Every structure is written in structure tokens, then in C-alpha cells.
Amino acid sequence: MDITFPKAIQALFARELEANLRAKIELENARTIIATTRALKNAAAIIKDDKEMKFLQVMELLQNAVKTGKNTLNVSEILAE
The missing domain is CATH 1.20.5 (Single alpha-helices involved in coiled-coils or other helix-helix interfaces)
Incomplete structure (x- = not known):
């Protein structure tokens, strides 16, 4: 049906x-x-809070600073975290 x-x-x-x-x-x-x-x-x-990640952040920051040609670099903020 x-x-x-x-x-x-x-x-x-x-x-x-x-x-x-x-x-x-x-x-x-x-x-x-x-x-x-x-x-x-x-x-x-x-x-x-991983120290290795902080190191990688510093390395990335340094690479970017070299690319842009900056003469002064302050990494104390990253290292202080």
C-alpha cells in the first residue's frame, strides 16, 4: 500500500x-x-615554559633582525619570560 x-x-x-x-x-x-x-x-x-621553544624564538628573532639589517637588538623580553 x-x-x-x-x-x-x-x-x-x-x-x-x-x-x-x-x-x-x-x-x-x-x-x-x-x-x-x-x-x-x-x-x-x-x-x-619550554626552554627549547624560547631558544627557537630567539633564533627566529635573530634571523629576522639579520634580514632587516637592524643594528640594535633587545632579546631581554624573550629571555625574561
């Missing part, structure tokens, strides 16, 4: 299905963004 609905009702069903799918996609995107943000926060916390 087949049941057919009028076109207007079929269109309502289609719009509701589409809205549900979009809501699920948006929820999954939000979850992905939150997970990525947490991972970045955790990574930042890990490297914040």
Missing part, C-alpha cells in the same frame, strides 16, 4: 529534512572547532 502526499506536504518534509541535516552539519563543525581550539590551547600550554 502506497501513500502519497500532496506536493505542498512533500515540500514541507523536504525542508524539514534539509534543516535537520544542516543543523547536524553545523553541530559537527562546532564540535570540530572546539576540539581544535582545545588542542591548540593544550599545545600552547605545553610549549609556554
